[in-house]
Amino acid sequence: MSRLFTASDFDFALPPELIAQHPAPERSGSRLLDGRAATPVDRMFRDLHGLLEAGDLLVFNNTLVIKARLFGVKSTGGSVEALIERVLPGTQEVWAHMRASKSPKPGALVRFNDAFDAEVLGRCGPDNGLFHLRFPSDPFELLDAHGHVPLPPYITHEDSGDDVRRYQTVFAREPGAVAAPTAALHFDEGVLADLAARGVVTAHVTLHVGAGTFQPVRVETLAEHKMHSEWFQVPAETVAAIAETRARGGKVVAVGTTTLRALESAALGCALKAGARETDIFITPGFEFQVVDRLLTNFHLPKSTLMMLVSAFAGYEPVMDLYRHAIAEQYRFFSYGDAMLLARR
Template sequence: MTLTLDDFDYALPDALIAQAPLAERSASRLLVVGDDALSDRGITDLPELLGADDLLVFNDTRVIHARLFGQKATGGQVEVLIERPVGEHEAIAQVRASKSPKAGSTLRLADAFDVEVLGRVGDFFHLRFPADATVIDYTERYGALPLPPYITRAAGEADEARYQTVFARHPGSVAAPTAGLHFDDALLARIRDKGVRTAAVTLHVGAGTYQPVRVQNLAEHQMHREQYIVPAETVAAIEATRARGGRVVAVGTTSLRALESAAQSGLLVAGSGETELFIMPGYRFHVVDALVTNFHLPKSTLLMLVSALAGMGRIRAAYAHAVAQRYRFFSYGDAMFLSRRAS
């Protein structure tokens, strides 16, 4: 069967798109998707769904202040959204302007420094920052926190904390690994008190995560690139989990993509790299047994990913249930717990 973009569409009322976080991280609802049933729970029930032999794998990336405003040499206004740093002094970025800047031109950002436009990379631009500091140094000093395009307000002071996970360590993302936003220190303590182990990977989420799929035939879709690191200690933790009969539970699609990207040979290998892995129904999973994830946009590659893990029928039923029960959707929304469909 040839899958098309329309196979991953669903109707979502705008009122269900969460525009702000709840007062408490762990106040979110949790839809548990079983083989034959759906269960309405809360994220604080997660420890009950885990066994002492299981391993939770988090993404410890940190969101950078990736949105910068400035002017072209002609005086026209520009908005730059870093997609991903390339080395210390260059970046791939979205540039919004009345007319696209040309290679060799400069952009004055934050009325403080100039970047050179080196050229185009597909829909993005290749920019060179001044050599006296890193790209991330410049974004953290002059940039603004980016919120997803479906949040119809500017980032506020509360977002500085709430659009980061409590375990964020390594700066480089332009979007939060949102499944991790539900975890606070109290919930993590309860999980560890049960004996559940935890481990970390790093995947820096790029702005390309919001790029729409533009082809009906999904076999023609080209994924955006994202940088990832899978540490040796995480590989060892997964091997120990397998040895004791536990499950590897990814917290978020980004953790899942990092793990699966590092196992494309069939064997999970520690290391770093860039991934363009496109997970859709028919994909054979090598590492992940279960997933904690938020609800994803219609026709998105992330909806295709969860459909590959849990099965298209289960996901369609779960999303219809979530809409009917008025779950909160997307980055600041509620969560799901999915187990891998038996092959």
């Protein structure tokens, strides 16, 4: 009989000093824990090309992090902090998390950065937990001009010019994420060149990461957890590249949990299909993976859905052992931290 997991099974004690507040001086200068075999091996990220074979396929998430955090004031004078969760396609409207002493009512105006006014249209999203706002012009342009990098809540410094550059992948193309696909932050031009010389092929998906990625699971029974929804797209070229990789006996390597979620969502209940849609897939131990053979990922928050995902992929006990090893060896954790490479079990 398979084990029935609870949220507490994915808890662990992390010394606060291991939470990386800044990235490594060089992207590929971070550490890489090779967790594919029974005995973990401590490596450097720039050594990744030596761990893959010619004909393997690396799939990246090419989402681009927008400057989604805004500070403003209501017409009554009260301060407001907003985190834009989603820009609605083809409109000047957004969904946002908002923190204020008193929630603004529909019709109210909020002035952001003393530069533009946004109208509150009402509440929206899961359980009406978000605010529906209308901007006076293109939201992407306004955010780029007046917004702040949406650093995760466990990073304590204000965003800087270095964060603008480093909390973004070198291949980011499609704007819409409010959190970075952090496993991909380690790649630089040198690593990509080494992989190409090795004969490793690349492809991409797009999944716009939402703020819900940082939310812990607050119920013990996993089936009671309501997963946040995110938009993703898998191009036909990526589906074809995966089929070609399978035909030549190569491995499909997902760069990050967001890439894995997109690929496995596109294969739910059928063969892998190209296209775009929403996913609220919640991957827990017992999930049957259809697409991904290897996973490159950072170290995740205790009791998070991502801890559950990596445990489903590589096995609960092996993953918990890897985390104990990483803590003992003082790996750096979370978004600006180090990475590990896992095999599907």
